[in-house]
Structure formats: structure tokens, C-alpha cells
Amino acid sequence: MEYKQIDAQIYNYRFWITCTNPKTLKNKYDALLKKIGFTILQFHEHYFPEKGYTCFWLLGESHLAIHTFPENKKTYIELSSCNKEKLTLFKTESSLL
Numbered sequence: 790m791e792y793k794q795i796d797a798q799i800y801n802y803r804f805w806i807t808c809t810n811p812k813t814l815k816n817k818y819d820a821l822l823k824k825i826g827f828t829i830l831q832f833h834e835h836y837f838p839e840k841g842y843t844c845f846w847l848l849g850e851s852h853l854a855i856h857t858f859p860e861n862k863k864t865y866i867e868l869s870s871c872n873k874e875k876l877t878l879f880k881t882e883s884s885l886l
Contacts, residue, residue: 809857811842
């Protein structure tokens with residue numbers, strides 16, 4: 790990967806959805822990151838013993854984190870990115886999921 794010097798700026802997008810299925814969330818958001826052109830460096834996930842799921846993608850442009858709260862039928866999603874254009878595309882495309 791070639792280094793690209795950029796301004797020190799991070800853009801955030803946070804929202805809640807009702808889907809709490811780990812497989813569905815992982816597949817949809819992995820495909821979305823790839824479609825937009827984010828650089829996926831690593832992926833990690835954790836299933837909590839009773840309920841809940843957390844996963845994150847380490848991106849060349851920062852990270853995407855997902856945290857489920859199945860008992861409340863809610864999932865929190867947060868994307869942080871130094872690339873404003875990709876974040877804007879993520880906002881648009883994720884609203885269509």
C-alpha cells in the first residue's frame with residue numbers, strides 16, 4: 790500500500806438499525822465496504838456468551854464497528870473515516886439496506 794499524506798481529519802457516521810443477526814450484518818456491511826472501495830486491512834468479531842455480537846473492520850481509511858443489543862432489538866453502527874467521499878457514499882448506500 791502506498792502512503793498518502795492527508796489532513797488530520799476524521800468524519801463519523803453513527804446510526805441504529807433493528808437487524809441484530811450477526812451473519813446478515815457481517816455479510817451486508819462487508820459487501821458495502823468493498824462496493825464503495827474501502828481498504829479492508831482486518832476483520833474481527835466476538836460473540837458474547839448469552840447475547841450480543843460485536844465486530845469491526847480495520848480499514849486503511851479508519852474503521853467500521855457494529856454492536857448488537859438483541860434484547861432491545863437494536864444494533865449500533867459507527868463508521869469513522871478520513872475519506873469524506875467514501876463516508877458520504879457509505880451514508881447513502883447504507884440507508885438503502
